[in-house]
Amino acid sequence: MAVLPIRQIGDPVLRQVARPVTAAELATPATQAFIDDLIDTMHHAHGAGLAAPQVGDLRRICAVHVQANPRYPYKPDHPLTVFVNPVIEVLSDAQAWIYEGCLSVPDLRGEVPRHMHVRVTAWDRHGQPLTIEAKGLSAGTYQHEFDHLDGVLFVDRVADPRTFTTWAAFDQHHRAAFVERALALNAQYAG
Ligand code: ZN
Secondary structure, eight states, X not given: OOOOOOOOTTOGGGGSOOBOOOHHHHTSXXXXXXXXXXXXXXXXXXXXXEEGGGGTOOBSEEEEEESSOSSOTTSOOEEEEEEEEEEEEEOOSOEEEEEEEETTEEEEEEEEEEESEEEEEEEOTTSOEEEEEEEHHHHHHHHHHHHXXXXXXXXXXXXXXXXXXXXXXXXXIIXXXXXXXXXXXXXXXXX
C-alpha cells in the first residue's frame, strides 16, 4: 500500500480519456494493489473521491468515500466504493449549482451545474455488478469523479469564471451561503 503523487492541472494525463478495464485485468494482484493505493491516496489527501488518471493511471477506475470529510463537511456520508468502468445515466432534469474543488486543481473552487438524480452502473473492485441511484450532492460527486475518466476537470464546467475562488476566499465570502444551499439540497434529496 502506498500514497501516490496526485497529478495537477496542466499534466496532460488529466486530459486523456481512460480506457475500460477487462475482468481478467481487474482480478490481477497488480490491479488490486493499485486500487488499494488509489484508496490510500484518496484518504491521505482527504478527498471525497479519486480517479485513476489523477494518479497517472489511464484506466476507468475511481473511488468515492465520504465520512465527515474535512474538505467538504456538508457532503452526506458515502461508504467507500470503487467504481470500475462506470456508466452514468441522468434520471431527471433537475440541476443545482455546486461549488466544487479538486485534488488536481490546488486552491481553487468554482460553481458547476450538476444533475441531481443519476443512476450509475459499474463493476465493484471484484468485478461484481454495481447499480447505485444517487441524488443531490452524491450525484454531483459521481459526475465530478467520472468526468476525470474522460479527461474533463470541473474548471471546464464552470459556467461563470467569476465564481472561481481560492479556498480562503471561499471560506470568507461564499462558504456560509453555499453551506446553507448544500444543506437544503441534502434535505431535499435525502433518502
Ligand atoms: Zn477531481
